């Protein structure tokens with residue numbers, strides 16, 4: 745037991761172990777972001793479609809499914825952030841030369857701003873959870889509807905009300921722009937760390953990263969813009 749713990753702790757303290765964990769948790773988060781966007785787009789299929797989906801998530805495994813997903817996501821987010829911050833600190837220290845001066849580095853804007861786009865996404869997630877899950881400062885808890893004879897949360901009305909308020913919509917769009925910048929670099933980088941992308945396939949994974957980031961940006965912003973600017977559902 746202690747041998748397993750020792751090798752796990754040696755793996756985590758090594759820089760490659762941390763990089764691997766950042767990539768693996770990044771992959772989990774990429775899957776979540778895609779699944780969540782597809783679920784969100786059900787708003788365009790009408791009131792019943794998104795409410796049915798929301799109800800299914802809330803009641804899966806007698807209500808346990810949503811908690812398993814929440815705990816899994818929380819663990820992934822915490823490992824992703826803590827390991828990244830530790831790696832950034834170690835990289836900064838290693839980049840200083842013998843005289844304590846920064847060595848020049850060539851990298852893209854998205855890659856250089858990963859830590860900042862990541863921390864803004866964290867701020868967005870906290871706001872988003874308070875907005876739609878904890879429902880602080882609004883009366884969304886009273887938004888109920890009847891679906892197949894059962895009273896359920898009216899997720900449809902909640903999202904329409906949420907994005908009818910301009911400051912929330914603007915904040916979501918800014919957050920989606922930063923999320924797409926983060927994804928455009930993170931996507932190809934995680935496949936490289938996991939050894940799935942090689943020198944030969946790297947350009948392809950880079951293109952896939954941009955395509956994925958664009959898809960998430962367009963998909964999520966289409967909901968916000970349709971409601972805020974075009975009055976969808978109002």
Ligand code: HEM
Pocket residue numbers: 777780784798810814817865869872873876877897899903916923964965967968
């Ligand atoms: C315009 C884009 C988005 C919309 C319309 C949206 C909508 C929603 C709604 C309505 C809920 C609450 C569901 C319910 O209570 O039944 C929710 C929960 C959540 N969303 Fe989003 N979301 C968006 C983008 C995102 C993004 C980009 C992320 C992550 C980076 C995210 C992460 C989460 C998380 C973690 C939950 C909590 C799930 C739970 O614990 O119940 N969302 N979202």
